[in-house]
Amino acid sequence: DSTATLDESALTGEPLPVRRAPGEALRSGALNAGAPFEMRASHPATQSTYAAIVRMVEAARLSRAPFVRLADRYALLLIPVTLALAGLAWLISGDPLRVLAVLVVATPCPLILAVPVAIMSGISRCAHRGILVKDGATLEALARARLLFLDKTGTLTTGHASVLSVESAGSYSQEQLLRLAGSLAQSSPHLVAQAIVEAAQGHGLSLERALEVQEQPGAGLCGVVDGHAVMLGGHDYVAAATPAVPWTEGMLRRMAYEVAGASFIAIDGVMAGAVLFSDRLRLESPRALRLLRQAGIRHIVMLTGDRSEAAQTIGMAVGVDEIRAGLSPAGKVAAIAQGKSDGTRLMVGDGINDAPALAAADVGIALGAGGTSASSEAAGVVLLADRLDRVAxxxxxxRRSRGIAVQGVMVGMGLSLLAMLLAVAGYLPALAGAIVQEVIDLAVIGNALRALGAGWRERAAPALTGEWIDSLRQEHAALLPLLERLRAAAEGLDSTPPAQAREELAGLVEALQRQLIPHEQADEDRLYPQLAQRLPGEDPLAALSHTHREIFRLAHLLERMSADLSGDAKGSSLAEIQRLLLRLDTLLSLHFAQEDELYHSLDRR
Structure with a gap:
């Protein structure tokens, strides 16, 4: 008789857990994200959602046109040209030895050796980078890709709920709310509850053990933490036990605008705040799409089973060209079929519902590290590292491997053609032709082996060590509480009593000068010169350095305005300071996001 809380992201693209009422039909492939529940199988396995998706994968595979290999196309030219030149040699001389010389130097090795060596070298190079390519035909098709289809949940986003912010209704600070919510959430197996616990631990908060915990599966839970009666859960669950407050309506509107979920918090029977959460964008997603465009992708389409509002938010954030939301697995297959005339199609996904689309595309790429086995089996390429930029x-x-293969074919066949012409003219006897043929073979095979290594651009930009990357991320993580304190001051300064505002502002200014400014100055003086050596361009970090200077200017201006704030703190003075705080908060949020993306791009693990 209890409700079930399920993670259906692999089936529908909805990243947040959903509640299913007693008697409601469930689909195979979903994961239990809440308390245990009883269910009854109503259909045999052959009629399940998972079995239907498997059948769809097989149908998509059979409907895909066969791919013509590179060597096969050039072989169609080599054979008739060789026979024609051999016939010409016979007509000119009537000498069978001259015909033999033509046939000897007509080496097919640029096709039967150089092309496979280059392609297999490319596959080996991919494997070295955690990219499993299943066969040479897939690598050749990948090199020709022009149209890219992307799943949203788990591909462009992390695929699970992450805490965005903690919002206070006024009586408690954000830190207090997060500590109480995290302490209570420890008692629940719910995915959102675990995300709240991780956020609290990430802020270095000491969590207490909750007492008298009672949980209503899929709705929320309540208990006693530090002597306070705490409730944590959905709006309906918490609002039913607390008096209505105007703050709640504004928070619900914000959730709708930002396409976010929330766990509301009540303390001692009063609505106290909320923890906002959503499926975060992958750190590397915007850069990955820019790199894909640089690599030759002309059009990018996002396919998702999620709601249109959530799809629009993610799509605009990463910069896709087209968004198609609310799609079933069959709808994704149909969308890929429509793009057949636009060139070689590439599909990237990770869920069970992506498997048919991965099989239908010319090349399917599955995120194997966090994806499902169904998607990995349907795809021709599997990313063993959980990073979207590995697609680029x-x-x-x-493209480099195919280019080297084509180069070997053209140079090898060109040299063979020249040798054949010399043999036709009688200047190259059969024995010398055999030696020339071997030299040509060795040259094109040696050239093909270049595909094993990195191109000059990759060698020119050495990566940072993993330890260094981790230390940079830890420095940013240590500053997050200060940034949240700055944001809270910027949003709430106008509603704070003047005496309290002066005190909080003085403490904030002191913390900025003690923690933030030395960090940014050290980045400018020591870190950026080392990063500049690893990036192309004359001054690759000019924009970030300019941001540093603006941060220093605004922090200094805030210090002056705080010191000049009069004892009776007029509203106009506080309004000016609040505008300055909002500017500094926006600038720091953007700056940290840019640095995080830069560090991630230099992490070659």
Whole structure:
């Protein structure tokens, strides 16, 4: 008789857990994200959602046109040209030895050796970077990709709920709310509850053990933490036990605008705040799409089973060209079929519902680290590293390998053609032709082996060590509480009593000068010169350095305005300071996001 809380992201693209009422039909492939529950199988396995998706994968595979290999196309030219030149030699001389010389130097090795060596070298290079390419035909097709389809949940986003912010209704600070909510959330197996616990631990908060905990599966839970009666859960669950407050209506509107979920918090029977959460964008997603465009992708389409509002938010954030939301697995297959005339199609996904689309595309790429086995089996390429930017890297390796293969074919066949013409004219006897043929073979095979290594651009930008990357991320994580304190001051200064505002502002200014400014100055003086050596361009970090200077200017201005704030703190003075705080908060949020993306791009693990 209890409700079930399920993670259906692999089936529908909805990243947040959903509640299913007693008697409601469930689909195979979903994961239990809440308390145990009883269910009854109503259909045999052959009629399940998972079995239907498997059948769809097989149908998509059979409907895909066969791919013509590179060597096969050039072989159609080599054979008739060789026979024609051999016939010409016979007509000119009537000498069978001259015909033999033509046939000896007509080496097919640029096709039967150089092309496979280059392609297999590319596959080996991909494997070295955590990219599993299943066969040479897939690598060749990948090199020709022009149209990219992307799943949203788990591909462009992390695929699970992450805490965005903690919002206070006024009586408690954000830190207090997070500590109480995290202490209570420890008692629940719910995915959102675990995300709240991780956020609290990430802020270095000491969590207490909750007493008298009672949980209503899928709705929320309540208990006693530090002598306070705490409730944590959905709006309906918490609002039913607390008096209505105007703050709640504003928070619900904000949730709708930002396409976010929330766990509301009540303390001692009063609505106290909320923890906002959503499926965060992957750190590397915007850069990965820029790299894919640089690698030759002309059009990017996002396919998702999620709601249109959530899809629009993510799509605009990463910069896709087209968004198609609310799609079933069959709808994704149909969308890929429509793009057949636009060139070689590439599909990237990770869920069970992506498997048919991965099989239908010319090349399917599955995120194997966090994806499902169904998607990995349907795809021709599997990313063993959980990073979307490896798709662009696979595309670059494939294009370079194919380019080297084509280069070997053209040079090898050109040299063979020249040798054949010399043999036709009688200047190259059969024995010398055999030696020339071996030299040509060795040259094109040696050239093909270049695909094993990185291109000059990759060698020119050495990566940072993993330890260094981790230390930079830890420095940013240590500053997050200060940034949240700055944001809270910027948003709430106008509603704070003047005496309290002066005190909080003085403490904030002191913390900025003690923690933030030395960090940014150290980045400017020591870190950026070392990063500049690893990036192309004359001054690759000019924009970030300019941001540093603006941060220093605004922090100094805030210090002066805080010191000049009169004892009776007029509203106009506080309004000016609040505008300055909002500017500094926006600038720091953008600056930290840019630095995080930069550090991530230099992490080659």
């Amino acid at each position: 890297e696979a595309l670059r390796i494939a």
